[in-house]
Each structure stands twice: as C-alpha cells, then as structure tokens.
Amino acid sequence: MKFGVVVFPGSNCDRDLIHVLEKVLQQEVVVLWHKEKKLPDFNRHDCIMLPGGFSYGDYLRSGAIARFSPIMNAVVEFANSGGYVWGICNGFQILCEAGLLPGALLRNINQQFICKNIYITPADVASPLSHSLNPGSAYKIPIAHAEGRYYADQKTLSRLQQNKQIIFQYCDEYGQVNETGNPNGSQLNIAGICNETRNVFGMMPHPERASEEMLGNTDGKLLFDSFISYADALEVDVIDDLLR
C-alpha cells in the first residue's frame, strides 16, 4: 500500500506525517498539492491522509473552505469507491465539512486552544486503526486544537453507537471514559470516528506527534502499525484470491 498526504495552504502537520510514514514506518508516500484534480495511481488499498493545520486560516469555519479545494472531489470519489481516507485534526474537520463523516467539531468547551497529551481508548476494535489495540487500555497521544468538541444530533449519535463507528474516546490515564478525561467537551467523549463502511477515519489527536522514542512517546505509532497491518493483510488476501 502507499500513502498520499494532501497539502492545503495552511497545513502544518504535513511534514511530521510524511516523516513518520516514510522514515519511521518505511512506507511509500506521495505528497499531493491541493490544486491537483486527480489521485494518480492510487487504488483502494492505498490511503489518502488529510493532515492537521489551519487550512485557509480556519476562515469561516475550520475545514469549510478546504473542503472545496480541487483535490477534494477526487478524495470524495476515492472514499466512495472504498479507498482509505484518514483525517487528523484539521483533516477530521475537513472530512466532516465534506460530509464524508457525520457531525461537526465545535469550539472547545473552555474556549481555549488546548495543546497537551491526553488519553484515548479504543471504543471498538473492529476498525483498521484500532484492531490491534487493547480495549480498555489508555493510549497517550497529544491534541492541539481550538475546535475539537465533537457534536452531532441524538439520532446521529445513536447511529454511530449502533454501527460501532466510534473508534476512539477520550479517557483518563486508567482507560476510564469519564468527564475528567474529556479535554474539550466532546459528546460521548468522542475523539475519533469512522464512516459506516469503515474506510474513512477522522480523529482529533495527533498520532504522528507520538511515534518516536526521541519524542518520548510512541503510543501514536501503535495506531499506524494497526492500520498498516490491517490494510496489508487485506491486500494480500485480495491478491491471493486473484491468483487462485
């Protein structure tokens, strides 16, 4: 599989992401400028990543303008055809604005930009991002956002729960999902969700900032490892089927 990292004007976590994918995880990475209209040579075993940052200065609403960048039509098409799309922080906001994920990210309940390590726990281990994680364990990963309070109406929330689309919830350091562990007031402590078909993911925490020993935290790498092993195994299955 390979990764495509989209760079919008105002993206600022793109380099970190590319570094971790290439240098730490030894993955093939294609950097995609937002003006491009096509995703060259990507198939549904590949993953398009929307990095964190402040695309278009967060004008109007976070992600609202990036969602109309030329490349986004191709990203939506790619997602609808089953390709993996993973948005982190501003990338999550863009995916919600684009309608690829339900709900919205509102201003943090305390009105402040929060930049610190928090804990998340997998709410479900059926998703590619969490399948090799331990349910009930707390993973320490930093957040850095002012608009990260997940909001959706009650109907949408029940649907997310029923379909097990909530991937990560904020928790305390012991893995308990409670108010103490919720940094921004997100409904149901939601830190990350996926779409119904489990190929589009969005999360506010930054695993790419917690993937190297040198940075003192490698919990984020476990998410990438989980995803890559899931996607690689699926790809091998498909190739086996074709050869059979």
Added chain:
Amino acid sequence: MTYIAEVKVMPLKELLDPQGKAVLNGLKNLGIDTITEVRIGKHLHLKVEAEDVEKAKTIVENACRKLLANPVMEYFEIEVHE
C-alpha cells in the same frame, strides 16, 4: 441589478455556545446583570448581482446551504434589499 444581502449565521438553539457564555460572565463582572443570555454568531454582508429580489435571495440561500453555514451546527436568516 445589485442587491445587498445581510446574512445572519447563528449556532443552533440546542447547542451550547461557550463564547456567548464567557461574554455573559464578562457582562456580569462589569455589573451589567440584566442581560441574561448571550449567543454569538456571524453577520455576513454580501453584494449580489441578480434580476430581481427573489432571484437574489435564491442565490444567497444556495450559498448558505453550500458554504456560508453548516446545518449540523448553525442556522441562517437572510434579508435582501437594494
């Protein structure tokens, strides 16, 4: 013909507006305690080229649905005049 559209974009009524809440606290601290609620939204001032008022309104409504407001968290009201 050029029309002026005034668009009000507000957080949905059922949504907590922490910015408004912080401002309300500020007002209380100032001693202005007869204001009991503050909700903060956006006001957009647009110039629209259209044949008549109705068409101008349709154009602005479409713009609100597609970009200016996010129905998951906001509602909008439009006023169009010459």
